[in-house]
Amino acid sequence: MEMQYKERSYGGEGRRRRTDLVLRFLAMALTLSAAVILGLNQQSTTVTLTIVPSLPPVNLPVTAKWLHMSAMVYFVIANAIVCSYTAVSLILMLATKGGNKNVSLMITILDLVMVALLFSAIGATGAVGLIGYKGNSHVHWEKVCNVFDKFCHRVAAAMVLSFIGSMAYLLLIVLATFNTYTKF
Amino acid sequence: MEMQYKERSYGGEGRRRRTDLVLRFLAMALTLSAAVILGLNQQSTTVTLTIVPSLPPVNLPVTAKWLHMSAMVYFVIANAIVCSYTAVSLILMLATKGGNKNVSLMITILDLVMVALLFSAIGATGAVGLIGYKGNSHVHWEKVCNVFDKFCHRVAAAMVLSFIGSMAYLLLIVLATFNTYTKF
Structure with missing residues (x-):
């Protein structure tokens, strides 16, 4: 009976x-993709401007880059940090086989910091992206996504990937908490 | 010897x-203050505009409100949700005296959701606030904090309060994790 319980317990531990590991690998892949998609995001186009009504309109070349917006720079850096940390934590998890209590505790605390970092970056890019998409008439910030459509689509794609990655991190902490709570 | 250990253990549990409770109360007070400061934030002023060079400049009344910016609406709602949840969690903690395992687990998971909510709101308001403070020449979004100085100072104050509140939440989860890890 005790043997059976122990086997079941070890089986549960192995599954956990x-x-x-799967969630961590998923988070790494997703944050890497998000950082790369936004980090390589650039769109050049031309806008037609009428400067003097009596003269024909002028075509002006314009370029949108992630480097032009602080929130997007923060997003790329945050996702790159989370991706690098996840790779290190994966190596640590595999090296210690999840058996070292201090390493597990340190990883759970750092996982929590990553959640905070990712959500603040998603919030920042989301807020700026929304103004880019809809504009804000109160402060006269014109929308830009009608000109830089591809750029905005890629920002949205990077945000969705990063959001799924951050949900994977939330699940990781819930899993660790659930595991430790059910142990005592 | 065993008695001594038990006493020490109970003492540690009581202190924890x-x-x-102190951290939770602090988080509640801080998120409430942040929501109220930004929720009551409004500044009316006049800007001088020269429409036609041959005519004298015109004074235009302008008003800044938190309701004008989606990121700030999100910030107020997020802080209000966290404040309300913290009040409920405080009541639950006092009612169960921290002894119910399922309630403690549920509270830790919801604490984690609050961290995500708070950090995304701080990121969103921070990103919009930075554009308001510095402007962005690439997309021709002009800075507005030179006109609405008091409004911007209050946004910064609300953000600092909310950030300290979210750090209290991070500490709460670290404390819960540390506590459960040291128990087995």
């Missing part, structure tokens, strides 16, 4: 470890 | 519970 596999889920942890 | 008091720290938890």
Whole structure:
């Protein structure tokens, strides 16, 4: 009976470890994709401007880059940090086989910091992206997504990927918390 | 010897519970203050505009409100949700005296959701606030904090309060994790 319980307990522990590794790998892939998609995002186009009504309109070349907006720079850096940390945590998890209590505790606390970092970056890019998409008449900030459509679509794609990555991180902490709570 | 250990253990548990309650109360007060400061934030002023060079400049009345910016609406709602949840969690913690395992687990998971909510709101308001303070020449979004100085100072104050509140939440989860890890 005790043997059976122990086997079941070890089986549960192994399943939890596999889920942890899969979620971590998923988070790494997603944050890497988000950082690369936004980091390579650039769109050049031309806008037609009428400067003097009596003269024909002028075509002006314009370029949108992630580097032009602080929130997007923060997004790329935050996702790159989370991706690098996830790679290190994966190596640590595999090296210690999840058996070292201090390493597990440190990883859970750092996972939490990553959640904070990712959500603040998603919030920042989301807020700026919304103004880019809809504009804000109160402060006369004109929308830009009607000109830079491809650029905006890629920002949205990077945000969705990063959001799924951050949900994977939330699940990782819930899993760790659930595991430790059910142990005592 | 065993008695001594038990006493020490209960003493540590009591101290942990008091720290938890203090942090929770602090987070509630800070998020409430942040929501109220930004929710009551409004500034009316006049700007001088020269429409036709041959005519004298015109004074135009302008008003800044938190309702004018989606990121700030999100910030007020997020802080109000976190404040309300913290009040409920405080009541639950006092009612169960921290002894119910399922309630503690549920509270830790919801604390985590609050961290995500708060950090996304701080990121969103921070990104919009930075554009308001510095402007963005690439997309021709002019800075507005030179006109609405008091409004911007209050946004910054609300952000600092909310950030300290979210750090209290981070500490709460670290404390809960540390506590459960050291128990097995």
